[in-house]
Amino acid sequence: MKPTFNQNYKGIRCRVCLVRENTDGEIIRINNEEDAYELVRQELVSSDREMILSIMLTVKNDLIGVETVSIGSVTASTTTPRDVFKSAILANAVSVILCPIILQAT
DSSP states (O other): OOOOOOTTOOSOOOOOOOOOSOOOSOOOBOOSHHHHHHHHHHHHHHOSSOEEEEEEEOTTOBEEEEEEEEEOOSSOOOOOHHHHHHHHHHTTOSEEEEEEEOOOOO
């Protein structure tokens, strides 16, 4: 659906939208920290560098999506509030759980 634009506005016209890539499947509800951990556990275990994941939820704590906000190096991962909240705002998320993956030096 293409939006109609008011002709009084000058400049470039653009729109931003979020596209759900998979609509089939069961609803996943995140009730506690164990549910959140189980959701991203494979990513946590297999990561060879630091990263930050964002779990976006509805008002009923149903999963909207998981986004990789930042992928860093072996020793650091940096991000800005804009990076964290952009997808959450686009997805109309009510809650956001941040999952930093921090590697231990051995």
